[in-house]
Amino acid sequence: MPMGTLLLLTRHAPWAACLLLGVALLWWQPAREISAGLVLLAYLGLCLETWRRQRGKHRQATPVGNGLLIAYASQSGQALHIARDSSTQLQAAGIDTGVLSLEQLAPEQLRQYRQALFIVSTYGEGEAPDNAARFERQLQARLHELNDLQYAVLALGDSQYPHFCAFGRRLDELLRAQGALPLFDRLEADRCDAGTLRHWQQQLGHIAGSQDFSDWQHPDYQNWTLAGRVCLNPGSAGAPLYLLALQAQHGHWQAGDIAEVGPRHAAEEVQALLRRLGHDPRLLLENGESLAQALANRRFPDDESSLYGLPPEALPGHLEYLPHREYSIASVPADGHLQLLVRQVRRHDGHLGLGSGWLCRHAPLGGEIALRIRSNPGFHGPAATTPLILIGNGSGLAGLRAHLRERLHGQGSYNWLLFGERNRAHDFICRQELSAWLQSGHLQRLDLAFSRDQPERRYVQHVLRDNADELRRWLAEGAAIYLCGSLEGMGREVQQILAGLLGEAQLQDLESQGRYRRDLY
Template sequence: MSPETERTLTAGAVLLAYVAFCGLVAWRRARRRRLAALPDSAGDRAPVLVAYASQTGFAEELARRSAEALIAGGVPARIAPLEALDADTLAVAGRAVFIVSTTGEGDPPDHAARFVRRVMGHKAALGDLDYGLLALGDSGYARYCAFGRQLDAWLQTQGATPIFDRVEVDDADGGALRHWQYHLGKIAGVSEVPDWAPPRFAEWRLVERRELNPGSPGGAAFHLALEPMEGSAEWQAGDIAEIGPRNAIEALARFPPYFAEALADRMLPEDPAELEGLTPEQAHERQKPLPHREYSIASLAGDGRLELVVRQARHPDGRLGIGSGWLTEFAPMGSPIALRLRSNRGFHAPEEDRPMILIGNGTGIAGLRAHLKARAAAGRRRNWLIFGERTRAQDFLYREEIELWQAEGVLTRLDLAFSRDQPARLYVQDRLREAAGALREWIAEGAAIYVCGSLEGMATGVHAALAEALGHEALEALAEEGRYRRDVY
């Protein structure tokens, strides 16, 4: 074959490949437009799969709302956690929407780890799947929305077609959530979708505040108690309290200058003249919302009040953080606190009476304390607490309660790790390794493992120690069964 002929054939092959590629792109674009434009009916279409991966319950809540929005538009929908799906299920789903969060430094939620390894770790034939994806994240972390992006890339690599571009939500941003609702409306074939109502914060009264660890080498930790200003409230052990620092303009005068300035930057318009002539109520409406903070609840509804453990956060120059500073120092006793209760089903106790191993450090004692209170009230006494902090003398949080539970038999076993009380650092994961034999016995007897506290250091170290003692596959199986649960931050 002459060089000229070879060049001609090569050019022809390239041209054909290019034409085929352009045709594929045009077909997929047309398919996306057609899917977005055509209404659906409940009678002749398979349900839209609404899949979620949630660490603290927010993604699961949005999945429920998304399904309700589709159903309200006449489109059947079914909800499933990500770990309940496999490649075959996705291949025949037809249409799906995914709502997934990212935890830690770019990791999938705990319950999704099995899906990542067993499904995303392999190829899948998803050419018939059309999907939308909502990625939840926090831009304060380096790997923002990393799991959502990873899932999106994998789906497209396996041949799935995105109905619209991935929607990313930074710290529950309302604008991004409304954009997601718009796309749900297009799937449902409706032009108008009512905005999801913003979370409703009730007024609670701060009734107690005391420092739990005076003299600690670490940050000051406070026990706080709040009562609802109207009616009563219900929650379970494992649930979360969302709190916004009080943002009344008249309160600025009580704060030190740096704190008032930080609040004003978030609360006030750029031109103060915009507030002139407004009533206090109108001025309040003009304020920009402050960021919400989430805290594990340390008490039960039956206690009659909601209790929290809040550690003061400080900037490198010593200034207090806005959220913890307001709660632990500047909010007057009796003052109203804006608070919303949020169910965190991923950290609820098992329904059956099985042993519990509760592991945590620092302010993570809050979530563990609520579970121990519930266990004591229910007469479930097979409990093992592994808790760590800096020093026994200053940082043994709720020491009297814990020792009483031990004396009464609510705690079958108690292991403590105070890192600064000996020359070599000692942490809860070290206690776990020392007790690996007992750990395996408890798991064999059906125990569930609950971890609450800091993600960096403690939770990762505990996970590694558990995997060493039980094996990675066994630990994944426990997570899938709901016997390994975490509330870490």
């Protein structure tokens, strides 16, 4: 073969060059030409290394077009580790992703993507890590018209330092200033706080439309007791919505915090699986649990054949834990119990959702619920004297209700609730409580939108738009806006309405002042 042809293959199809040389070596007679064989062997190694590098470069840097980019910046490698874990979770859900260091990225390349996730650390005195400094300078230099980009930022930092997450915050502000739309509010992980990373995983699940993932770190749950469960919307055209009450010996939270729940399978499902495997569900293990109890919080494989032949004692260790579920807390400690508003979800195959099925249907009253409270300072309330505009829909009333209940104990509270649901007759949840607050003056205004009560759909964002002058008056008096509910639909449209009524600059100012906060899912 001519040398020019071989070099061409090495450059453009190194795998072919490797294959041809490998065949040649198989037929080589080393006793005749040992030195020539060694040269060819070295050349083969060079070809393989070239191939490996090109493949790695292709995997890391090839744009995925309308797919999702995960970009990272780190001095220590922690951001890269999280970026790879994030990519694995999204790819398992069928989302096309590419992972790049900010060192490999120019701001204009962001226009090639529909969505981008940024996982970034802060270095030194609030500086960008070395592999992101050039990207930040280019992003600051001029507008890049990123109006078609949706993005999210996970900022890593250490609150012991004065410039906590400074680069992540600057990056978030720069992207917004250039027209990019946040998928959800920036998350800040203090020393890679496990709760924040679990929340990041939940948000990845919302992006992918799949909550079927494994927690990177299993939550340290407490045992709570399910003390009450009431359906709030019997007869509704929508899915049932339940008010749940839980109790524990110890537990403290404040309005805005999140309950992380460890779901379980229905007892009947666990017993049926074990019987198919030929095991007794009542078999006691060394820790005193029955085999059925030990498997109730484990993920069952799609292909059960992998479990056949395993001894019963090995099954729990063979299966991963079920992923946690997050719910906005709807009460305050003064109420004497923790309350949740949970929508009972059905999957496309007709089965109940993992978390809502457990809480709303399968968990017995008086039974144990694995639960962990996660502090959510980004949605904690303002001072009692700060006027508060609360906007939400459906089960999003949970987080807003907690703030209203917390502000009952303050002096000078001034509150306006805008809330949306389907039909007044069946979906006016917490009607008596809200009406009583309006009558007592705890609520200065209560504006409702029942979308199906008139031929033309009317949602909470329309109510907000129609009360633009009142909104501006409240904000002029120092009010804060708190938004809770579904990210898709209500959350995005309220954001757009606010930007249209107030302008992007004022909305960003409100956010930087802590006067615009969101808890969307």
